[in-house]
Amino acid sequence: MIRVAAVGDIHLAPGAEGTLRPAFETLGDHADLLLLAGDLTRHGTPQEAAVVAGEVAGLPVPVVAVLGNHDHHADRPQEVTAVLAAAGVTVLEGQAVVLDLDGTTVGVAGAKGFGGGYAGRCGSDFGEPEMKAFMRHSRTCADGLRRALGDLAQAGTGLRIALTHYSPVPDTLAGEPPEIHPFLGSYLLAEAIDEVGADLAVHGHAHLGTEHGITAGGVRVRNVAMPVIDRAYAVYHLTPRPRPEEPPP
Amino acid sequence: MSTHDPTQPEYRAQHLRDRLAHEDVAELGVRVELRGPTVLVWGPVSSPDCRERILRIAGQVLDPLEWRHDLTVVSARPPDREEDLR
Numbered sequence: 001m002i003r004v005a006a007v008g009d010i011h012l013a014p015g016a017e018g019t020l021r022p023a024f025e026t027l028g029d030h031a032d033l034l035l036l037a038g039d040l041t042r043h044g045t046p047q048e049a050a051v052v053a054g055e056v057a058g059l060p061v062p063v064v065a066v067l068g069n070h071d072h073h074a075d076r077p078q079e080v081t082a083v084l085a086a087a088g089v090t091v092l093e094g095q096a097v098v099l100d101l102d103g104t105t106v107g108v109a110g111a112k113g114f115g116g117g118y119a120g121r122c123g124s125d126f127g128e129p130e131m132k133a134f135m136r137h138s139r140t141c142a143d144g145l146r147r148a149l150g151d152l153a154q155a156g157t158g159l160r161i162a163l164t165h166y167s168p169v170p171d172t173l174a175g176e177p178p179e180i181h182p183f184l185g186s187y188l189l190a191e192a193i194d195e196v197g198a199d200l201a202v203h204g205h206a207h208l209g210t211e212h213g214i215t216a217g218g219v220r221v222r223n224v225a226m227p228v229i230d231r232a233y234a235v236y237h238l239t240p241r242p243r244p245e246e247p248p249p
Numbered sequence: 250m251s252t253h254d255p256t257q258p259e260y261r262a263q264h265l266r267d268r269l270a271h272e273d274v275a276e277l278g279v280r281v282e283l284r285g286p287t288v289l290v291w292g293p294v295s296s297p298d299c300r301e302r303i304l305r306i307a308g309q310v311l312d313p314l315e316w317r318h319d320l321t322v323v324s325a326r327p328p329d330r331e332e333d334l335r
Contacts, residue, residue, distance in 0.1 A: 226295070237334060
């Protein structure tokens with residue numbers, strides 16, 4: 001059994017040092033790894049990233065993260081990534097990491113994701129350049145997640161987890177105004193997850209949403225935005241299961 | 250011909266949303282809604298300091314309109330339960 005801790009939308013900035021560290025110090029008692037589902041900072045500056053790094057450096061479990069829209073606001077995502085990486089955080093964007101946790105291989109595929117909306121109520125790659133760019137970015141992020149999940153399928157990890165900031169399903173947006181759902185996620189992420197398969201999908205971004213959802217293909221989805229879980233992190237227990245034969249790559 | 254009235258609650262509510270997004274507090278998760286003539290500002294925020302800053306900005310944007318708030322501060326405690334997904 002693997003214990004997965006996860007939280008998103010911690011929105012740290014100078015002045016918030018030590019807010020989460022006391023709770024994170026208890027991670028060794030509760031979890032085998034920590035996932036950070038984006039929006040780790042307020043504006044995406046290296047100074048804010050340094051506060052995040054101080055909260056997670058030297059923890060007794062591996063830390064895997066994706067960035068969120070706030071982490072891109074200052075147009076310095078590479079610097080934010082570098083600050084987090086220097087503190088030992090694995091930051092994913094269209095990539096996967098395989099962890100060996102007490103003999104069980106756990107794969108995490110990560111991508112920020114983007115908006116666009118959900119099947120039947122989504123934007124189209126059509127019209128003005130700005131609209132086409134919006135939808136293409138959504139598809140690029142989902143393609144990155146699909147590739148990363150595919151890498152894990154090929155590696156044959158015992159568990160496969162999809163980590164995003166934006167939501168793959170509308171279920172976990174319940175509580176948010178339906179009018180803004182196209183800014184909170186995209187069905188393209190769920191389609192990628194269902195195409196390859198996963199044991200769990202974790203996201204943040206929707207502060208007023210709900211924790212529990214599921215993709216059309218039956219993958220459990222959890223919204224771990226800190227305002228939703230109302231604690232420093234949520235913990236999910238997963239057990240590796242025998243998989244049906246993987247589709248050919 | 251009607252003219253733009255900047256005191257309309259609808260516009261004030263949106264101006265508050267814009268201020269909360271663009272000011273240092275960078276808060277996009279707070280709901281600002283109209284209930285009749287009253288503006289409601291509610292939702293979870295990350296810290297007591299964040300709550301105070303939001304209320305200060307709300308006062309600047311919304312006064313003298315009637316407005317109410319219900320901003321809660323998110324807990325940073327360790328979890329007291331886990332979910333078994335087996």
